[in-house]
Amino acid sequence: MAIKEDAYTRLFKIISYAVIIIASIACLLPFLLIISASLTSNESIIRDGYHFIPQQFSLEGYRTVFTFPEEVLRAYGVTIFTTVVGTTLGLFLMTMAGYVLARKDFKYRNAFSFYIYFTTLFGGGLVPWYIMLTKYLGLLDTYTVLIFPGLMTPFLIILMKNFIRSSMPEELFESAKIDGAGDFKIYYRIVLPLSTPGIATVGLFLALAYWNDWFSSSLFINDPHKYQLQYYLYNVINSMQFIAQMGAGTGVSLSNDMPTESTKMAMAIVVTGPILLLYPFIQRYFVKGLTIGAVKG
Amino acid sequence: MNQPLPKSSAMLATDSRLDERRLASGRKKGFFHELIRNRILFLMLLPTLVFFFINSYIPMVGIYYAFTQFDFNTSLFDAKFVGLQNFQFLWQSGTLTKLTLNTVGYNAAFILLGNVLAIVLAILLNELRGRYFKKIAQSVMFLPYFVSFVILSVIVYNIFNYDNGFLNTLLLQLGGERVDVYNKPWVWIFLIILFYLWKNLGYSMVIYLAAITGISDEYYEAAKMDGANIFQRIWYITVPMLKSTFVVLLLFALGSIMKGQFDLFYQLIGNNGVLYNTTDILDTYVYRSLKVTFDVGMASAAGVYQSLFGFVLIMTVNYIIRKLNDEYALF
Numbered sequence: 279m280a281i282k283e284d285a286y287t288r289l290f291k292i293i294s295y296a297v298i299i300i301a302s303i304a305c306l307l308p309f310l311l312i313i314s315a316s317l318t319s320n321e322s323i324i325r326d327g328y329h330f331i332p333q334q335f336s337l338e339g340y341r342t343v344f345t346f347p348e349e350v351l352r353a354y355g356v357t358i359f360t361t362v363v364g365t366t367l368g369l370f371l372m373t374m375a376g377y378v379l380a381r382k383d384f385k386y387r388n389a390f391s392f393y394i395y396f397t398t399l400f401g402g403g404l405v406p407w408y409i410m411l412t413k414y415l416g417l418l419d420t421y422t423v424l425i426f427p428g429l430m431t432p433f434l435i436i437l438m439k440n441f442i443r444s445s446m447p448e449e450l451f452e453s454a455k456i457d458g459a460g461d462f463k464i465y466y467r468i469v470l471p472l473s474t475p476g477i478a479t480v481g482l483f484l485a486l487a488y489w490n491d492w493f494s495s496s497l498f499i500n501d502p503h504k505y506q507l508q509y510y511l512y513n514v515i516n517s518m519q520f521i522a523q524m525g526a527g528t529g530v531s532l533s534n535d536m537p538t539e540s541t542k543m544a545m546a547i548v549v550t551g552p553i554l555l556l557y558p559f560i561q562r563y564f565v566k567g568l569t570i571g572a573v574k575g
Numbered sequence: 576m577n578q579p580l581p582k583s584s585a586m587l588a589t590d591s592r593l594d595e596r597r598l599a600s601g602r603k604k605g606f607f608h609e610l611i612r613n614r615i616l617f618l619m620l621l622p623t624l625v626f627f628f629i630n631s632y633i634p635m636v637g638i639y640y641a642f643t644q645f646d647f648n649t650s651l652f653d654a655k656f657v658g659l660q661n662f663q664f665l666w667q668s669g670t671l672t673k674l675t676l677n678t679v680g681y682n683a684a685f686i687l688l689g690n691v692l693a694i695v696l697a698i699l700l701n702e703l704r705g706r707y708f709k710k711i712a713q714s715v716m717f718l719p720y721f722v723s724f725v726i727l728s729v730i731v732y733n734i735f736n737y738d739n740g741f742l743n744t745l746l747l748q749l750g751g752e753r754v755d756v757y758n759k760p761w762v763w764i765f766l767i768i769l770f771y772l773w774k775n776l777g778y779s780m781v782i783y784l785a786a787i788t789g790i791s792d793e794y795y796e797a798a799k800m801d802g803a804n805i806f807q808r809i810w811y812i813t814v815p816m817l818k819s820t821f822v823v824l825l826l827f828a829l830g831s832i833m834k835g836q837f838d839l840f841y842q843l844i845g846n847n848g849v850l851y852n853t854t855d856i857l858d859t860y861v862y863r864s865l866k867v868t869f870d871v872g873m874a875s876a877a878g879v880y881q882s883l884f885g886f887v888l889i890m891t892v893n894y895i896i897r898k899l900n901d902e903y904a905l906f
């Protein structure tokens with residue numbers, strides 16, 4: 279019997295290793311393809327196509343990106359600014375809301391929770407929202423519009439509320455109150471320091487959403503100086519395609535002073551770089567936060 | 576997350592008899608009393624309430640746009656009322672049916688395949704030994720979740736573009752012919768699902784992995800003693816234990832089945848009209864109508880339809896679930 283069980287287990291282990299290794303490779307290969315393409319000379323890409331290993335190594339893609347670094351750096355600046363401000367402000371507001379809604383002695387917490395939750399069930403749709411922000415609030419081409427809509431999501435507020443409720447007993451608030459602490463003081467002296475894992479998770483979700491945002495720029499920004507990084511990349515990719523097609527149509531060759539393919543890929547790497555570098559550090563907190571949420575929630 | 580939200584407000588403990596009497600004498604009085612007593616808490620919640628009022632509740636009034644002939648220069652109620660004309664047009668052109676089928680179809684595939692495969696991967700990964708191997712595999716599979724959809728579009732372009740994409744390079748080297756994937760609508764059904772899975776599997780896997788970690792070892796030990804092999808242990812212990820996580824995630828996903836994954840579709844398809852028949856969803860249609868073709872009335876109508884249909888869907892699903900098992904209901 280023991281031998282038979284071992285055989286089953288061994289079979290299962292082999293399958294597991296095989297599947298996991300294949301899945302991991304499938305997750306990595308596309309990145310390898312971009313990295314390789316960004317390090318290949320443009321002529322080689324056009325002649326030989328994309329490969330996993332550069333056929334003809336070259337740094338010209340990166341050189342082009344950094345010949346006029348102002349544009350990229352500005353887009354970086356916009357994204358860093360919106361990410362930092364949006365995440366900080368959003369975290370502040372959402373932890374506060376989560377704390378209030380978690381307080382059992384706050385009588386209307388259920389009504390207010392539903393007020394927030396209801397917005398995920400029903401909405402006016404994209405068009406009225408767009409008209410509201412542009413026509414009535416006049417937020418077209420402002421940095422505010424890049425930050426404001428993403429500040430809070432019902433999902434993250436509920437996550438925060440559940441986190442506070444499950445990790446802090448009501449008696450804690452009561453005893454603090456007896457000691458003379460006000461509601462706000464309880465929040466920033468007790469709740470905040472005790473919510474580090476929750477704050478990390480919610481903060482990372484927020485920061486990731488801001489960092490990867492291209493939608494706000496595409497809807498609300500006409501001034502290229504205010505493009506977020508991702509939308510800037512999106513435009514580089516699409517406009518170069520456009521220029522290349524124009525060139526092909528009119529017989530004018532633009533390929534010499536514009537290494538389109540390799541530049542695109544280099545740009546993609548430059549945009550993704552910070553995430554790839556920070557990823558090993560960030561990922562741990564994400565997994566931890568998700569684990570807490572899943573086990574307790 | 577599955578806390579019941581509205582129904583238990585009557586059960587809340589009141590602080591004093593005075594409160595009870597005031598509540599009994601009139602609800603309004605109770606509210607103002609509460610407002611003054613807990614003014615700091617109200618103040619702390621105020622920004623959130625204002626935020627959702629501006630960002631979500633006021634735009635609900637704008638549903639009216641769907642019933643007008645839209646003109647950006649006039650204000651909301653000066654616009655010419657045309658009744659259901661916008662909806663009628665959408666319906667008669669067949670757009671609404673196509674969009675609904677695509678939206679619901681893709682999202683159903685995402686939800687089912689995504690969850691089932693995530694469970695399978697989590698179970699497999701959980702059985703692996705070797706701390707570092709496990710950690711690295713998990714990190715690698717989680718990585719695609721972090722990159723933006725713009726990068727995803729670069730990747731897809733990289734693999735499938737006609738002139739020098741990886742696929743065509745490979746086909747040529749193998750002696751085959753180039754394939755113009757961007758001209759083959761049916762392929763994109765699979766590609767979109769594939770890339771959805773590529774981007775999201777690692778994330779859902781982590782959630783299931785966390786749930787598996789929470790299962791007590793004693794069950795497995797006992798099953799082992801009774802001679803259950805590894806397949807039996809997984810089928811009779813792990814899988815049933817994951818049911819509640821699965822149901823919760825499923826319900827949450829069902830709630831947004833009418834508005835799923837705009838980024839994915841828009842970044843992969845963009846404005847490539849050849850592919851619309853198989854890849855256009857309500858979100859992409861609304862966005863395009865607003866930003867590219869300027870059919871604002873049509874876009875509003877499609878948006879309202881999406882909201883209403885989604886709302887009815889959630890309510891129905893929630894009702895059915897509450898009948899079947901109260902614990903799993905969303906609210």
